Amino acid sequence: MSVANHDALPADRFDVAAVRAQFPVLADDGPGRTLTYLDSAATAQKPQAVIDALEDFYTREYASVHRGVYALSVRSTQRFEAVREKVCRLLHTSDPREVVFTRGTTEAINLVATSWGGQNVSAGDEIVVTQLEHHSNIVPWQLLCERTGARLRVAPIGLDGCVEVDAFEALLGPRTKLVALAHVSNALGTRLPVAALCQLARSRGITSLVDGAQAVPHGSVDVLAIGCDFYAFSAHKVFGPTGTGVLWGRRDLLDAMPPYQGGGSMIRSVSFEGTTYADAPQRFEAGTPDVAGVIGMGAALDWLEEIDREAAAAFECELLRYASEALEAIPGLHIFGSDPEKVGVLSFSLDCAHPHDIATILDREGVAIRAGHHCAQPLMKFYGVPAMARASLALYSDRSDIDALVSALETTREIFS
Amino acid sequence: MDDLRDLYQSTILDHNKSPRNFGVPADSNRDAEGYNPLCGDELHVYLRVDAAGRIDDIGFEGSGCAISRASASLMTEYVKNQSREEVDRVFDAFHDLVTKAPKEGATPESLGKLAVFSGVREFPMRVKCATLAWHTLRAALDQTDQTAVTE
Numbered sequence: 253m254s255v256a257n258h259d260a261l262p263a264d265r266f267d268v269a270a271v272r273a274q275f276p277v278l279a280d281d282g283p284g285r286t287l288t289y290l291d292s293a294a295t296a297q298k299p300q301a302v303i304d305a306l307e308d309f310y311t312r313e314y315a316s317v318h319r320g321v322y323a324l325s326v327r328s329t330q331r332f333e334a335v336r337e338k339v340c341r342l343l344h345t346s347d348p349r350e351v352v353f354t355r356g357t358t359e360a361i362n363l364v365a366t367s368w369g370g371q372n373v374s375a376g377d378e379i380v381v382t383q384l385e386h387h388s389n390i391v392p393w394q395l396l397c398e399r400t401g402a403r404l405r406v407a408p409i410g411l412d413g414c415v416e417v418d419a420f421e422a423l424l425g426p427r428t429k430l431v432a433l434a435h436v437s438n439a440l441g442t443r444l445p446v447a448a449l450c451q452l453a454r455s456r457g458i459t460s461l462v463d464g465a466q467a468v469p470h471g472s473v474d475v476l477a478i479g480c481d482f483y484a485f486s487a488h489k490v491f492g493p494t495g496t497g498v499l500w501g502r503r504d505l506l507d508a509m510p511p512y513q514g515g516g517s518m519i520r521s522v523s524f525e526g527t528t529y530a531d532a533p534q535r536f537e538a539g540t541p542d543v544a545g546v547i548g549m550g551a552a553l554d555w556l557e558e559i560d561r562e563a564a565a566a567f568e569c570e571l572l573r574y575a576s577e578a579l580e581a582i583p584g585l586h587i588f589g590s591d592p593e594k595v596g597v598l599s600f601s602l603d604c605a606h607p608h609d610i611a612t613i614l615d616r617e618g619v620a621i622r623a624g625h626h627c628a629q630p631l632m633k634f635y636g637v638p639a640m641a642r643a644s645l646a647l648y649s650d651r652s653d654i655d656a657l658v659s660a661l662e663t664t665r666e667i668f669s
Numbered sequence: 670m671d672d673l674r675d676l677y678q679s680t681i682l683d684h685n686k687s688p689r690n691f692g693v694p695a696d697s698n699r700d701a702e703g704y705n706p707l708c709g710d711e712l713h714v715y716l717r718v719d720a721a722g723r724i725d726d727i728g729f730e731g732s733g734c735a736i737s738r739a740s741a742s743l744m745t746e747y748v749k750n751q752s753r754e755e756v757d758r759v760f761d762a763f764h765d766l767v768t769k770a771p772k773e774g775a776t777p778e779s780l781g782k783l784a785v786f787s788g789v790r791e792f793p794m795r796v797k798c799a800t801l802a803w804h805t806l807r808a809a810l811d812q813t814d815q816t817a818v819t820e
Contacts, residue, residue, distance in 0.1 A: 606734035608708050609677070612792060616673050625709050638709040638732050667677050668735070 263570045266563035272648045274299040274555075288619040288656040293438050293597055293644030296469060296491045298552075305551030306493060309544050317543050318517060318534075332543055335550035336533070339498050342553050343483060344474035350506065352499040352533040353546055357465040358388040360484035360499035361432070363536060364461055365392035367509045368482075372459070373429050375401030380423050380431045382407045382415050383634055386438050387627040389463045393432060402429070409634065413440040413589030421452050430459045435467035435478075439626040439640065440589030441572075441597030443467075450479045459505070465489055469646060470595040471565045481505055487545065491647075492552030496545035499536070506532035513538040564647055571645060572596045575654045582661055588635055596645030599626070602661070604668040607641040613667060617660035675788030676795070677735065680743070685735035690745035694726035703731075703805030703817040705797050710737045714805045723752050727806075734798050736789065741802035743782055753810055759783075760803050766790070767799045 272278055275297050280286050289297060315325040317332045336348035354360040373379065379393045383406055390404075397404050405428075407420040415433075424431070431453045435446050450460040461482040467473055468485045475483045482505070486497035501509075511518055511529050515538030520528040529535045575598055579585055584603035602610055611623035622642045625632045632638060643657055697715040704711055710733030717726040727745045731738075748756055762780055767789040789799045801817075808817035 608710075608734040608795070608798065609736070612676070612795060613673055624707065629709075632709065638711065663673075667673065668682065 262563055263566040265560060266567035268567060268648070268650045271559070271564075272650065274301065275648050276300055276303070278648060286618060288617075288653050290619060290621045290643040290645070290649070290653055290657060292469070292646035292649070293466060293489075293642065294622055295488050295494070296646050297648065298493070299491055299555050301555045302492060302548050302551045306544055306548045309547045314544065316540060328543060331550070332541070332546055335546050335553070338550050338553040338557075339500070341557070342468070342473065343500055344472070345476055345500065347503055349531070349533060350500055350503050352501065352506070352536045353541055354484075354497050354499050354536075355495055355542070356486035356488070356497035357463060357484045358392075358486075360482075360497060361388055361461065361463065362392045363499055363512045364482050364484075364501070365396045367512045367536070368459070368505065369393075369396040369400070369430070371508075371510055373400050373402045376427055377402040377429045378405050378423075378425065378427045379403070380405045380407055380420070380428055382420070382433060382444070383409045384413065384415070384437045384440060384442060384628065384631050385432070385434055386463065386465070387629070388465075389432050389434060389461075390630070403427075406630070409442075412591060413437065413442045413594075414591050415442075415444055415449070417445065417448060417452075420449060424452060424456055424458060428453075428456070428458050430461065432461045433463065435462050435464045435473070435483075436470065436595050436597075437589070437628075437631075438466045438597070439599055439628045439631050439642065440591070441466075441594035441599075441644075442589055442591040443593040443595060446480065447478045450481075454479055454481075466595070466597075470568065472561050475500055487549035487552060490549075490552055491555060493542075493545045493548035496542045496549050498549075501532075503532065506536070509536075511538070512536050515539045517541075559647065568596045568645055568647075568649070571649060571651065571654065572598070574651060575643070575645070575657070578654055578658045579661075582658065582665070584665070585661070588640060596649065597642065598644070599640040599642040601637060601640060602664065602668075605664050607639040609668070610641045610661070610664050613664045614657070614660040617656065617663060619656050619660045621657070672788065672791050676792055678785045678788065680782060680785045681735060681739040684739035684742040688729075688738055688742035690728045690742065692728050692730065694728040697726070697728070699809045699812045701805050701808035701812070701817055703801045703808065705733070705737070705801050707797065708734065710734060710798060710801055712737065712741055712801055712805050714741070714802065714809045716806075716809050718810070721752075723750055724748055724756070724810075725750070729802065729805075733801070734795075736786075736795050736798040737801050740786065740799045741805075743785070744802045744806060747781065747783055748806065756806065756810065760807060763803060764800060767796050 277297050315328040317329040336351040339351045405423050453460045460480045462480040464483050464485040469490045481502050483500040488494040518535050518538040586601050588599040607623035624639050693715045697717050699716040702713050712731035715728045719725040729741045786799050804817040
């Protein structure tokens, strides 16, 4: 993420109303029926452009990819393959052969754990993650450790929700094979200094994977500047459809990795005497892919390219400040995580009400937030809470969302006082 | 707001704030842990069961939302001195109360104070919060070593 100083950026340049108008689910349906959607860290709503692209593709251009010689299949294949280039533009890189389509971030990480991990990790080796990881960046590594006898080590965070760089560095040793890091924490919004952390890894010959699921929706990402070896994200968090996502990997690494799943599409030739495999990325894309999902992801990335991301990030930063101040003014409310660089995620507790009670009451006021462990139980344990309430922002969030949240929290306090 | 007031009736709010029978009863001889994997509610129910199989004393510990805490608290008041058979009957009636619309003309099992949980059926995501204590109670009576879950 290149944006460091939000104050210097022109938040006014960002027309949130125009962006919001492109999301049909957020349309004002009259009193009491308007949705205040503050769960974008779980999944983002879809702009009309993405919905239209899916309908249009199924209506006019749908066919299997990489198979048919007929015109429809050729067109479908071309459109499908073109999305790899859009992903390259998103990640500021250039080689579409480094873009593997997956079901999402989770599958991308599992792919690396299984394929790269199976080849490169053995008993006694170590994998380093941080305390704030999502379960999808913990459990695949635990499974790898169980299979190989390797050991998972956990880099600590401070109460501010930030990774302690010195402690992280101290964990890197001769047996460390891989570091797996969130770019942005889904539960706290913390922006990890991934470039510095990956540099510490790379200078010791350690491979790095960055879970970018929460970062891609909030700003520009440059995988070469980060200096990671793998980067994963999901389309559905970046305004695209569910069921598809990306593993970006350095080409020399992908080329050396064994297949993940076997099946059609991933082979060069098959015989009972022996099968040879396709080159990356096809080697990792067994079976008919989610063709329409990938096309929808492409539409979402096209849509995103039209957005002034710098101005949007500045606007989000200002909105986050507005929201933080409004929430902190509520008696008994505590916000978790105080990274000054954090993105629009506000996890909080109220001393009078459990997060699930908060979420139920907010829902009745049309305010959708998440309550629970946020697939980050080790982080909940770190803060000593069973659950948190979380409001999270996206490009379409504005002050009316925050005002509705604050008003619904007042109702919660009324009921529980 | 009305259905919220139905859900969070004053009895529920009171038992959430000041749970009854919170803690471990003296000489408890059975216990079980309950866990709601969806929301992380954790509950530990302790019993002292007498020779005749009646619940002589009961207590609970744990953390959870207002519904799960109040449900545990009200349950401990309700089942004291009950037999296993009585508990089973109340369990079923309570489960119906929080999941099904009342049948017309039918006389539902009288649940006394437990009727305050009738509002839960309008909130399907919260049913498990209300029933966790009851699942845990049954696991304690069975004295299985397994954690009770609401799945």
